[in-house]
Amino acid sequence: xxxxxxxxxxxxxxxxxxxxxxxxxxxxxxxxxxxxxxxxxxxxxxxxxxxxxxxxxxxxxxxxxxxxxxxxxxxxxxxxxxxxxxxxxxxxxxxxxxxxxxxxxxxxxxxxxxxxxxxxxxxxxxxxxxxxxxxxxxxxxxxxxxxxxxxxxxxxxxxxxx
Amino acid sequence: xxxxxxxxxxxxxxxxxxxxxxxxxxxxxxxxxxxxxxxxxxxxxxxxxxxxxxxxxxxxxxxxxxxxxxxxxxxxxxxxxxxxxxxxxxxxxxxxxxxxx
Numbered sequence: 001x002x003x004x005x006x007x008x009x010x011x012x013x014x015x016x017x018x019x020x021x022x023x024x025x026x027x028x029x030x031x032x033x034x035x036x037x038x039x040x041x042x043x044x045x046x047x048x049x050x051x052x053x054x055x056x057x058x059x060x061x062x063x064x065x066x067x068x069x070x071x072x073x074x075x076x077x078x079x080x081x082x083x084x085x086x087x088x089x090x091x092x093x094x095x096x097x098x099x100x101x102x103x104x105x106x107x108x109x110x111x112x113x114x115x116x117x118x119x120x121x122x123x124x125x126x127x128x129x130x131x132x133x134x135x136x137x138x139x140x141x142x143x144x145x146x147x148x149x150x151x152x153x154x155x156x157x158x159x160x161x162x
Numbered sequence: 163x164x165x166x167x168x169x170x171x172x173x174x175x176x177x178x179x180x181x182x183x184x185x186x187x188x189x190x191x192x193x194x195x196x197x198x199x200x201x202x203x204x205x206x207x208x209x210x211x212x213x214x215x216x217x218x219x220x221x222x223x224x225x226x227x228x229x230x231x232x233x234x235x236x237x238x239x240x241x242x243x244x245x246x247x248x249x250x251x252x253x254x255x256x257x258x259x260x261x262x263x
Contacts, residue, residue, distance in 0.1 A: 151234035
């Protein structure tokens with residue numbers, strides 16, 4: 001019961017914040033709404049008993065990506081122009097609504113094989129066993145830091161003064 | 163809460179992000195909309211992990227890798243935007259038309 005109330009509050013606030021991201025004219029307020037949306041997604045992870053992912057969501061998204069975005073907004077003085085829509089506003093709206101309808105139709109009409117086993121808590125050690133154990137995801141886990149290193153080097157090369 | 167609730171929430175977030183990514187001029191708003199879409203996908207992944215394979219946690223592993231890629235994408239994307247701003251004094255995506263036809 002408590003998790004249902006938490007889910008509905010988080011879902012309503014999260015969808016409202018996501019709408020604010022695309023509808024607000026002020027770019028900076030849109031970025032702050034994005035931070036709120038990230039936080040509610042972390043709460044959604046908690047209701048799904050994914051405690052490690054909720055912590056990572058707060059650390060990576062709210063802590064790092066949101067700061068990067070706000071920094072980029074402050075460095076590119078397009079604030080006074082606001083967040084305007086381009087010529088494709090109505091077609092984009094139609095595409096998004098049609099996509100939403102198709103996806104929800106497919107989701108509701110699929111009979112998911114839901115297993116009613118209790119969730120694992122805490123998930124940190126179970127995730128570590130899945131990542132580092134046998135038949136796990138060790139190779140993708142080793143590729144991920146290479147990707148991060150390449151991204152860091154690429155970002156430095158792009159913004160370096162000539 | 164059932165699986166469908168979480169999936170519909172994920173679909174709503176993804177559709178809002180899709181609209182923002184297609185309809186906005188400011189490149190930073192487009193990048194923020196892409197982050198919204200990635201968050202929607204992550205919610206769907208974690209919901210599948212909780213309800214379909216609660217003992218394997220495969221969806222949560224996938225969500226971790228999506229976060230890694232999202233962080234890399236945000237860093238490189240914002241570096242590209244700042245470079246474009248240095249060269250053109252604007253981050254309007256409709257004005258960056260060198261490779262459009």
